[in-house]
Amino acid sequence: MIYAQLAVNGLVQGLVVGLGALALTLVFGIARFPNAATGDTMTFGAYTALTVHKASGSLVLGSIAAVGGAAVLALVAYLAVFKRLAGRSVVSLLVASIGIGFMIRAGLGIAFGHQQQVFNVPLSRPIRIAGLAINPLDLQLAVVAAVALAAVFAILYLTPIGRQMRAVADNRDLARVSGIRPERVMTAMWLIAGGVCAIGGMMLGIKTVVAPEVGWDMLLPIFAATILGGIGSPVGAVVAGLVLGVAQEVSTPFVGFTYKIALSFVVLLAVLLVRPRGLFGRIEGVR
Amino acid sequence: MDAYLAAIAIIALIYMLLSLGLTLQYGLTGLINFGHVGFFAIGAYTSALLSLQGVPLALSIPAAAVTAGIAAWPIGLISLRLRDDYFAIVTLGFSETVRLVITSEKWLTNGVQGIPGIPRLFESISVGIGAQLAVMGVLLVVTLAAIYAMRRIVASPFGRVIEAIRDNEEALQALGKDPARFKIQVLILGSALAGIAGAFYAHYITYIVPDQFIPLVTFYVWMAIIIGGVGRVSGAVVGTGLLMLFLEGSRFLRDIVPGVSEVEMASLRIGVVGLLLVLFTIYRPQGLMGDFTKR
Numbered sequence: 001m002i003y004a005q006l007a008v009n010g011l012v013q014g015l016v017v018g019l020g021a022l023a024l025t026l027v028f029g030i031a032r033f034p035n036a037a038t039g040d041t042m043t044f045g046a047y048t049a050l051t052v053h054k055a056s057g058s059l060v061l062g063s064i065a066a067v068g069g070a071a072v073l074a075l076v077a078y079l080a081v082f083k084r085l086a087g088r089s090v091v092s093l094l095v096a097s098i099g100i101g102f103m104i105r106a107g108l109g110i111a112f113g114h115q116q117q118v119f120n121v122p123l124s125r126p127i128r129i130a131g132l133a134i135n136p137l138d139l140q141l142a143v144v145a146a147v148a149l150a151a152v153f154a155i156l157y158l159t160p161i162g163r164q165m166r167a168v169a170d171n172r173d174l175a176r177v178s179g180i181r182p183e184r185v186m187t188a189m190w191l192i193a194g195g196v197c198a199i200g201g202m203m204l205g206i207k208t209v210v211a212p213e214v215g216w217d218m219l220l221p222i223f224a225a226t227i228l229g230g231i232g233s234p235v236g237a238v239v240a241g242l243v244l245g246v247a248q249e250v251s252t253p254f255v256g257f258t259y260k261i262a263l264s265f266v267v268l269l270a271v272l273l274v275r276p277r278g279l280f281g282r283i284e285g286v287r
Numbered sequence: 288m289d290a291y292l293a294a295i296a297i298i299a300l301i302y303m304l305l306s307l308g309l310t311l312q313y314g315l316t317g318l319i320n321f322g323h324v325g326f327f328a329i330g331a332y333t334s335a336l337l338s339l340q341g342v343p344l345a346l347s348i349p350a351a352a353v354t355a356g357i358a359a360w361p362i363g364l365i366s367l368r369l370r371d372d373y374f375a376i377v378t379l380g381f382s383e384t385v386r387l388v389i390t391s392e393k394w395l396t397n398g399v400q401g402i403p404g405i406p407r408l409f410e411s412i413s414v415g416i417g418a419q420l421a422v423m424g425v426l427l428v429v430t431l432a433a434i435y436a437m438r439r440i441v442a443s444p445f446g447r448v449i450e451a452i453r454d455n456e457e458a459l460q461a462l463g464k465d466p467a468r469f470k471i472q473v474l475i476l477g478s479a480l481a482g483i484a485g486a487f488y489a490h491y492i493t494y495i496v497p498d499q500f501i502p503l504v505t506f507y508v509w510m511a512i513i514i515g516g517v518g519r520v521s522g523a524v525v526g527t528g529l530l531m532l533f534l535e536g537s538r539f540l541r542d543i544v545p546g547v548s549e550v551e552m553a554s555l556r557i558g559v560v561g562l563l564l565v566l567f568t569i570y571r572p573q574g575l576m577g578d579f580t581k582r
């Protein structure tokens with residue numbers, strides 16, 4: 001029973017990892033580099049949501065502001081840096097993304113200080129369903145995540161720009177010769193990736209605390225989920241995020257509070273060595 | 288003032304050893320090691336723990352190099368099977384896992400409280416400028432030996448092979464060389480250097496906690512070699528000098544400009560590191576001492 005309870009608790013954590021991994025996998029699949037600024041973009045979303053929530057008292061307004069703010073931030077990072085590095089080695093892009101992540105974290109640290117902050121959300125009595133205690137707040141967060149995911153998947157699979165994005169992810173040259181403008185695809189992709197990060201960051205902030213390092217600390221689980229799900233696979237990223245979140249919580253009684261983070265590293269290594277294309281990935285020529 | 292300069296010189300030489308290790312791994316061979324600080328930590332803890340057990344420093348410091356080198360071996364085996372960017376992620380994860388282990392295994396490392404009272408080098412000389420100069424002298428000898436070794440490596444057949452791995456691995460394989468062996472050797476050598484740096488750090492600071500081994504240290508070193516010029520020994524030297532100037536300069540800046548708290552300065556420092564990484568990647572990928580005949 002205790003494991004079932006832990007698994008339920010892990011689901012929300014898993015959604016946070018899954019959202020981060022979704023943003024990372026979109027960038028990885030389409031722009032072809034691991035964006036190490038993903039975690040710090042999440043932190044940015046968390047602070048934006050926190051600020052607006054404090055001012056207006058509305059989480060809905062907070063999440064809208066966070067999505068908008070982080071989407072613009074991601075787009076600016078693309079236009080100012082990543083676009084100029086197009087055609088350069090993966091290392092250049094990776095190092096630049098770390099630089100951007102540092103700058104975001106520094107900006108947040110200077111603007112908001114290093115004190116941990118919390119969302120002032122009313123405490124509520126857990127609902128009991130089939131013997132499991134479920135926090136109504138978790139339920140609300142799950143709904144928010146579900147709405148965000150539904151929106152992203154609708155864009156990816158039901159709209160022309162989504163189809164173009166998937167085409168670029170599939171085969172960039174083929175997409176280009178068939179008349180897809182890479183510029184538009186990139187713009188849309190970075191806006192979506194930023195927005196997804198914001199939702200994940202806000203959820204993380206509500207569940208735990210908001211501090212300048214919270215997003216960076218999520219990077220390892222996010223990378224692990226992205227690779228477990230298969231690079232470039234949005235469904236895989238979300239599923240793997242959930243699996244990892246639940247596995248982390250369920251493993252806590254065995255490995256302790258600190259080592260549950262190391263579980264991500266073990267998963268990462270195991271997947272890379274045994275099945276580098278992940279659960280849902282396509283076979284790639286190189287790994 | 289003399290003591291202060293000596294202290295800076297010691298820290299600079301420790302960073303220099305780290306930069307040289309990374310130059311060997313990334314600059315010459317193209318291995319993207321984002322977990323350098325992990326090997327630094329392993330070296331620091333190994334030598335600190337051994338010396339507290341009564342092992343003389345003349346043995347514990349080499350032991351730190353050996354342990355860090357051995358820790359690099361499995362990472363090297365993994366690296367052979369991974370693409371560059373995946374290797375970067377794995378090494379970053381490795382260094383974070385090292386930090387988790389030293390945080391959690393309290394029986395060995397005393398967890399977040401850290402290890403106080405690590406013996407200094409030259410304990411017989413009383414604390415003061417004399418002891419510092421002695422430490423500086425030893426470090427200088429070690430660093431010069433490392434620089435000399437690196438220069439020899441660059442000029443040797445081994446150096447040509449590892450640079451060929453960086454430039455074109457397929458071509459090298461076509462010529463009948465096995466890149467795998469060389470990559471593992473380079474990783475072990477570079478990590479052993481980081482381990483030595485960690486040992487000197489532990490014995491100089493005399494107090495180590497897990498928080499000293501955050502990934503930011505890795506990226507300080509990355510910043511140094513990117514600014515100095517990737518793949519050049521002179522680049523590592525110049526870059527480390529500039530890094531120290533930046534780290535110490537930011538401390539002075541705080542004394543001059545009023546109203547900047549230590550946490551704000553820490554944020555500012557991270558921000559400048561980020562900005563420099565971005566600017567150099569875009570505008571001057573060869574660094575200051577770069578080889579302009581290539582690329």
